[in-house]
Amino acid sequence: MPAAGPPAAALDPSWVTADPTPLAPDHAQRLAELSALDPALADLYRRGAELLAGAADVAALHERQVALLGRERGIVTRGLAELPSLPVEARKVRGRGLNLIKRWLSEIEAARRLVLERAAETRETIDVTLPGRRPWVGHRHVLGRIRDELLDLFHGLGYSVYESPEVERDEYNFTKLNFPPDHPARDAHDTYFLTDDVLLRTHTSPGWVRAMEERKPPLRLVFPGRVYRAEQVDASHMDQFHQIDGLFVDRNVSMADLKATLNAFARAIYGVEARTRLIPIYFPFVEPGCQMDVECSICGGSGRVAGEGGARRCAVCKGTGWIELLGAGMVHTEVFRAVGYDPEEVTGFAFGMGLERIAMMRYGIPEIRMFLENDVRFLRQF
Ligand SMILES: [Zn+2]
Known part of the structure; x- marks a missing residue:
């Protein structure tokens, strides 16, 4: 019996992705580990990791985090909520995989947030060693x-x-x-x-x-x-x-x-x-x-x-x-x-x-x- 609650969020196909390896150096090992459990779980993790790594700013990162891990409609969250309706063996495998995905995606999300926040700080800092902006000078007609x-x-x-x-x-x-x-x-x-x-x-x-x-x-x-x-x-x-x-x-x-x-x-x-x-x-x-x-x-x-x-x-x-x-x-x-x-x-x-x-x-x-x-x-x- 499927768990009650709202349907899972969808991932927007237009969202920009990026390679998550710089944020998660053992990304490839994680994929291998999930593939051994269930290739569909490996796909979910790979897609989620690439989307989080591709977020261009904090707002985009938040939007993607909600779609994946949000408390109400997050895809991983909904997957975990549906576990009780599965047969025992499938429940064990899927439960283990989804919990790994939840942890790893949370780590990638945190790492990406740190990168974005540091970049914003650098932009806001005044670098006194930069040359001044050249005033616009006209010329003769x-x-x-x-x-x-x-x-x-x-x-x-x-x-x-x-x-x-x-x-x-x-x-x-x-x-x-x-x-x-x-x-x-x-x-x-x-x-x-x-x-x-x-x-x-x-x-x-x-x-x-x-x-x-x-x-x-x-x-x-x-x-x-x-x-x-x-x-x-x-x-x-x-x-x-x-x-x-x-x-x-x-x-x-x-x-x-x-x-x-x-x-x-x-x-x-x-x-x-x-x-x-x-x-x-x-x-x-x-x-x-x-x-x-x-x-x-x-x-x-x-x-x-x-x-x-x-x-x-x-x-x-x-x-x-x-x-x-x-x-x-x-x-x-x-x-x-x-x-x-x-x-x-x-x-x-x-x-x-x-x-x-x-x-x-x-x-x-x-x-x-x-x-x-x-x-x-x-x-x-x-
Ligand atoms: Zn002419």
């Missing part, structure tokens, strides 16, 4: 580093830096740069106007006007800074970004000088193998004007990138395979007249580029928004 790199490059070509205001007069941002009164850039949809006459500069080119009004030619200047456009924000447009303009004014400056300068620039930034192209384009303040494109590094010039469910259009180059790197051209005679230079005496070229675009191409950054989101996981990569 990727755009600041690119800007300095470009300024170094232009310094080597003989250019000095000229800083001009971010809050600018309409006259400097547009009128003296030969923007006609009805030019779309003068619309409030494209430009942040503070008053009818004052605005956030839309490019760094107003610096040319200020520099030329202050100084006599020859001039060889670069104009770094932040500019603002009332843009719809997307993967390659922000309503604020950074530019560097360059201006070279002297006698007999030609388009060939401009091309040579841009080529030196492209080679220094992208290496000699980077493919570029010059195409004619209109800007009010240059004549002739051109645009230098560089092959899109995100899609390798194919215009398509692999994505979930097949290739899709490259968002950075909008599927064209090219990215507009900079605009350039020969300074317009009307601009020279506006600052009091004589276009019969001097000529000059100018160029302007976006720092974000250069950084995106250089590092394969897919979204211009990432520069301003201040996500440290992004920023610490550079």
Whole structure:
């Protein structure tokens, strides 16, 4: 007749096990001794010992101890409680085996508890000989580093830096740069106007006007800074970004000088193998004007990138395979007249580029928004 009481606990098959030998050096002999009595008893002992040895902390150890040796439902305890219902011979063998298992598992449980408690004590102790934790130190923003790199490059070509205001007069941002009164850039949809006459500069080119009004030619200047456009924000447009303009004014400056300068620039930034192209384009303040494109590094010039469910259009180059790197051209005679230079005496070229675009191409950054989101996981990569 089975003993009354709750059913025995179950051992969770997901519990981690470990070799109990370090806790019980005579583990193998114990297994042999139990096998001689009954292989099923040896199995129970082996399983219990491995589970106790595998407990990762005191709570897990307690849980396993309760399942094996607990007073109510412990598997060994229930086995002992059922002994009176067995025939005499079986009762003797099983009783001896279960009592051995109970003692040995209790010993292993105690040994494992000691190991876990000592480990916890060690963790809680402060080791004064350990080196201090290094405080987290930031570094310069990727755009600041690119800007300095470009300024170094232009310094080597003989250019000095000229800083001009971010809050600018309409006259400097547009009128003296030969923007006609009805030019779309003068619309409030494209430009942040503070008053009818004052605005956030839309490019760094107003610096040319200020520099030329202050100084006599020859001039060889670069104009770094932040500019603002009332843009719809997307993967390659922000309503604020950074530019560097360059201006070279002297006698007999030609388009060939401009091309040579841009080529030196492209080679220094992208290496000699980077493919570029010059195409004619209109800007009010240059004549002739051109645009230098560089092959899109995100899609390798194919215009398509692999994505979930097949290739899709490259968002950075909008599927064209090219990215507009900079605009350039020969300074317009009307601009020279506006600052009091004589276009019969001097000529000059100018160029302007976006720092974000250069950084995106250089590092394969897919979204211009990432520069301003201040996500440290992004920023610490550079
Ligand atoms: Zn692309």
